[in-house]
Amino acid sequence: MRKYRWGIAAALVLSAMVMNGCGKAGGTQTQTVSESADADNTGKGDRVVIVMGVSSEPESGFDPAYGWGAGEHVHEPLIQSTLTVTDKDLNIGYDLATELKVSSDGMTWTAKIRDDVFFTDGEKLTGQDVAFTYNTLRDTSSVNDFTMLDRAEAVDDTTVEFHMKRPYSIWPYTMAVTGIVPEHAYGPDYGEHPIGSGRYLLKQWDRGQQVILEANPDYYGEAPKMKRVTVLFMEEDGALAAVQSGQADLAYTAASYSDLTVPGYGLLDCKTVDNRGFNLPAIPSGSVSEEGIPLGNDFTSDSKVRKAINIGIDREEMINNVLNGYGSPAYSVCDKMPWYEPSAKTEYDPEGAKALLDEAGWNMGSDGIRVKDGKRAELQFLYPAGDSVRQALAADTINQLKKLGIDGQMEGASWDTAYDRAQSQPLIWGWGAHTPMELYNIYHTMEETGLAAYSPYANQKLDRYMDEALAESDLEKSYELWKKAQWDGETGITQNGDIPWIWLVNIDHLYWVRDGLKVADQKLHPHGHGWSIVNNVDQWSWEQ
Numbered sequence: 001m002r003k004y005r006w007g008i009a010a011a012l013v014l015s016a017m018v019m020n021g022c023g024k025a026g027g028t029q030t031q032t033v034s035e036s037a038d039a040d041n042t043g044k045g046d047r048v049v050i051v052m053g054v055s056s057e058p059e060s061g062f063d064p065a066y067g068w069g070a071g072e073h074v075h076e077p078l079i080q081s082t083l084t085v086t087d088k089d090l091n092i093g094y095d096l097a098t099e100l101k102v103s104s105d106g107m108t109w110t111a112k113i114r115d116d117v118f119f120t121d122g123e124k125l126t127g128q129d130v131a132f133t134y135n136t137l138r139d140t141s142s143v144n145d146f147t148m149l150d151r152a153e154a155v156d157d158t159t160v161e162f163h164m165k166r167p168y169s170i171w172p173y174t175m176a177v178t179g180i181v182p183e184h185a186y187g188p189d190y191g192e193h194p195i196g197s198g199r200y201l202l203k204q205w206d207r208g209q210q211v212i213l214e215a216n217p218d219y220y221g222e223a224p225k226m227k228r229v230t231v232l233f234m235e236e237d238g239a240l241a242a243v244q245s246g247q248a249d250l251a252y253t254a255a256s257y258s259d260l261t262v263p264g265y266g267l268l269d270c271k272t273v274d275n276r277g278f279n280l281p282a283i284p285s286g287s288v289s290e291e292g293i294p295l296g297n298d299f300t301s302d303s304k305v306r307k308a309i310n311i312g313i314d315r316e317e318m319i320n321n322v323l324n325g326y327g328s329p330a331y332s333v334c335d336k337m338p339w340y341e342p343s344a345k346t347e348y349d350p351e352g353a354k355a356l357l358d359e360a361g362w363n364m365g366s367d368g369i370r371v372k373d374g375k376r377a378e379l380q381f382l383y384p385a386g387d388s389v390r391q392a393l394a395a396d397t398i399n400q401l402k403k404l405g406i407d408g409q410m411e412g413a414s415w416d417t418a419y420d421r422a423q424s425q426p427l428i429w430g431w432g433a434h435t436p437m438e439l440y441n442i443y444h445t446m447e448e449t450g451l452a453a454y455s456p457y458a459n460q461k462l463d464r465y466m467d468e469a470l471a472e473s474d475l476e477k478s479y480e481l482w483k484k485a486q487w488d489g490e491t492g493i494t495q496n497g498d499i500p501w502i503w504l505v506n507i508d509h510l511y512w513v514r515d516g517l518k519v520a521d522q523k524l525h526p527h528g529h530g531w532s533i534v535n536n537v538d539q540w541s542w543e544q
Contacts, residue, residue: 045542046225046226046227046228046542047226047227047228047229047230048226048228048229048230048249048250048517048537048540049230049232049247049248049249049250050229050230050231050232050248050249050250050251050533050534050537051231051232051233051234051238051239051242051243051248051250051251051252052231052232052233052234052252052530052531052533053233053234053235053236053239053252053529053530054208054233054234054235055530056231056233056528056529056530056531057207057208057211057233058191060191061190061191061192061194061205062077062079062190062191062192062194062202063181063190063191063194064077064080064133064137064141064144064178064179064181065136065137065140065141065142065143065144066141066142066143066191067142067143068080068179068191068194069082069177069178069179070141070143070144070177070178074177074433074526074527074528074531074532075177075530075531075532075534075535076176076177076535077177077179077196077198078198078199078200078213078534078537079179079194079196079198079200079201079202079213080179080180080181080194080196080197080198081095081096081117081125081179081180081196081197081198082095082096082175082176082177082178082179082180083095083096083097083100083111083113083130083172083175083176083178083180084097084100084172084173084175084176085176086173086176086434086523087523088520088521088522088523088536089523090434090523090524092172092173092176095221096113096114096117096125096130096180097111097112097113097114097175098112098113098114099111099112100112100172102171102473104473105167106164106167106168106169106471106473107163107164107166107167108161108162108163108164109161109162109164109171109172110155110159110160110161110162111130111159111160111161111162111175112158112159113125113127113130113158113159113160114158114220115157115158116220117197117220118197118218118220119182119185119195119196119197120195120196120197120201120216120218121182121185121195123182123184123185125180125182125197126154126157126158127154127155127156127157127158127159127160128154128157128183129180129181129182129183130152130154130160130180131152131153131154131160132181132183132186133152133178133179133180133181134146134149134152134162134178135151135152136181136186137178138151138152144174144178146174147165148164148165148166148168148171149162149163149164149165150163150164150165151163166470166471167470167471167473168470169469169470169471169472169473169475169478170435170436170437170470170475170478173435179196179198180196180197181194181195181196182195182196192205196216197216197219197220198216198219199215199216199219199221199224199538200213200214200215200216200224200229200538201213201214201215201216203228208233209232209233210230210231210232210233211230211231211233212228212229212230212231213228213229213230213231214227214228214229215227215228215538222538224537224538224539225538225539225540225541226537226538226540226541229534229537231534232248234251236252236253236254236257239251239252239253239512240253240257240260240262240512243262243265243512243514244262246264248512248514249513249514249517250268250511250512250513250514250517250519250533251511251512252509252510252511252529252530252533253267253510253511253512254389254510255322255323255324255325255326255327255389255507255508255510256324256388257510258324258326258510259324262512264514264515265512265513265514265515266512266513266515267510267511267512267513268510268511268512268513268519269326269508269509269510270508270509270510270511270522270525270533271328271336271506271508271524271525272432272506272507272508272509272524272525272526272527273334273335273336273337273432273433273434273506273524273525273526273527274430274432274506274507274509274525274526274527274528274529275330275333275335275430275431275432275503275504275505275506275507275527276330276389276390276393276428276429276430276503276504276505276506276507277330277333277428277429277431277501277502277503277504278381278397278426278427278428278429278501278502278504279422279426279427279429279454279455279500279501279502280297280300280305280306280309280426280455280499280500280501280502281295281296281297281300281301281422281423281424281425281426281455281456281457281500282300282301282303282306282455282456282457282458282498282500283295283296283297283301283451283456283457284296284297284298284301285297285298285301285424289423289449290449291420293420293423294423294424295423295424295451295456296423296424296456297424297425298375299375299377299378299379300379300426302360303498303499304356304357304359304360305356305357305360305362305377306498306499306500306502307353307356307495307499308352308353308354308356308357308360308404309353309401309404309406309502310346310495310499310502311346311347311348311349311350311352311353311356311495312348312349312350312353312354312400312401312403312404313348313397313400313401313502313504314348314350314400315329315330315348315504315505316329316348317396317400318393318396318397318400318504318505319505321392321396322389322392322393322396322505323389323505323507323508326507326508326510327505327506327507327508328505328506328508329504329505329506330503330504330505330506331344331345331346331494331503332344332486332494332503333431333432333438333439333442333501333503334436334438334439334482335503335506336506336524337434337436338479339436339439339478339479339482339483340483340486341483341484341486341487341492341494343486343487343494343495343496344486344487344494344495346495350403350404353404354404354405357370357377357404357405357406360372361373362377362405364405365405368402368405369405369406369407370404370405370406376407377405377406377407378406378407378408378409379398379401379406379407379408379409379425379426380408380409380410380411380425380426381394381397381398381408381409381410381411381425381426381427381428382394382410382411382412382413382418382421382422382425382426382427382428383410383411383412383413383427383428384412384413384414384415384418384428385412385413385414386412387428389507390428390430391410391412391428393428393504393505394410394428395410397504398410413427419454422454422455423455423456426502429454430527431527432506432526432527433526433527434523434524434526436466436469436478436479436482439466439482439485439486440466440470441453441454442454442501443457443459443462443466443485443493443500443501444462444463444466445457445458445459445460445463452500455500455501457498457500459491459492459493459498461488461491462485462491462492462493465481465482465484465485465488466481466482466485468481469481469482469485509525509529509532509533511533516542516543517540517542517543518540518541518542518543519533519540520536520537520539520540521536522535522536523535
């Protein structure tokens with residue numbers, strides 16, 4: 001779980017020149033697993049059985065207002081159509097929309113939509129449904145962020161205007177994950193009985209067990225190759241058992257299982273921007289928030305200490321030790337994106353890290369831990385209780401920092417307290433989205449506090465760059481502004497600047513795939529090991 005401010009990151013998808021990153025890697029003992037109601041559909045020519053984690057099941061069902069297609073479930077909503085869509089390289093294209101224009105002041109977006117689209121109950125989809133969807137999400141959504149939207153207005157059946165409260169350059173990309181619902185059939189139980197116009201319709205949902213999707217026979221686009229998609233929800237051990245017993249065609253797995261061999265299956269390795277890192281409070285301790293939450297940390301408030309930690313961590317070692325080699329070094333929350341600032345990348349330099357700590361006045365003590373003014377150099381790392389990967393990353397970080405003379409402990413914490421405690425301690429976080437709004441969410445200050453949301457930090461120059469980027473009507477120009485927010489030659493959030501967060505690794509998403517199943521090229525996966533894999537399931541096929 002993550003809390004969001006007005007710039008919700010995970011619900012947006014931006015145009016990006018990044019190549020997909022899935023490739024086969026290599027499948028022992030056979031266990032039994034309770035038979036799925038749809039297990040006899042595995043390996044069939046036009047149907048597929050997929051296993052996802054239990055957290056991928058949408059608690060509120062398939063309603064875009066409550067997370068379907070957004071938030072922690074960011075993906076193409078499948079059941080509903082969207083105005084825009086992204087290809088495997090994350091370039092923006094049209095789905096329902098046929099034309100998109102913005103006014104010179106960025107305050108009005110106009111979308112023309114297709115006139116040949118019908119909901120699965122036979123009713124025609126019109127501009128009124130589009131306007132209704134966006135206005136409803138603006139008013140009721142617990143996940144999506146539409147605070148920049150004043151109102152959506154249907155000019156006629158095929159024209160919709162979006163009137164903004166402020167310019168928002170990446171508004172078209174919000175449309176790529178916002179499913180359109182029917183005004184005439186929307187109500188409190190919509191999530192359980194969704195009516196849409198997308199590639200698939202919901203055939204069956206057994207809560208806590210499975211979802212069965214069937215191809216929409218009246219879909220206006222290319223007919224899906226996969227006519228029936230069954231998604232089972234299982235824990236990691238159950239997912240492995242499902243492939244070992246042949247009851248699934250594709251199942252998510254963890255790096256800890258990657259050295260197994262499962263007869264009849266190969267390992268699909270999907271590259272991601274699903275990154276892990278930790279915050280370092282950038283102000284001294286001594287102050288509290290309005291809610292009484294302690295702010296700041298005396299040790300990490302020194303930028304030399306933060307810089308030393310950043311270059312004192314061997315990310316490649318961490319990938320091998322914790323992820324079995326299935327990951328890539330992370331230097332930013334936007335690695336591999338067109339708005340990524342290359343100077344964020346650093347080389348592992350333990351001697352340079354030690355020199356920085358010396359310069360900061362932290363001298364090596366007799367026990368191998370540095371001291372300054374009678375205080376030890378030490379950090380208490382938090383990680384979400386129950387998350388074994390983040391726990392392992394915390395342990396590896398502590399082991400590496402010990403070589404620099406920094407002592408560390410770690411503690412599993414619930415999210416109920418972790419957000420507050422991260423205002424004064426480092427917490428192992430998970431982020432990553434196809435949008436520069438991730439930068440905004442993490443680093444931009446909040447008006448009410450003058451500090452960033454997730455860890456105390458402030459840089460007004462960065463704020464201006466990011467605000468200007470959102471107001472920029474030219475997408476390419478906005479990339480340069482996002483880059484300047486990272487480093488403009490004088491200030492920023494990279495190693496050369498303030499470095500208030502340390503990014504460790506991007507975690508590959510791994511899946512067991514039955515031999516003969518051709519999974520279409522994947523987009524770079526965002527944070528969350530869930531529905532992203534099936535964004536293009538309609539294009540999957542079985543080898544003849």
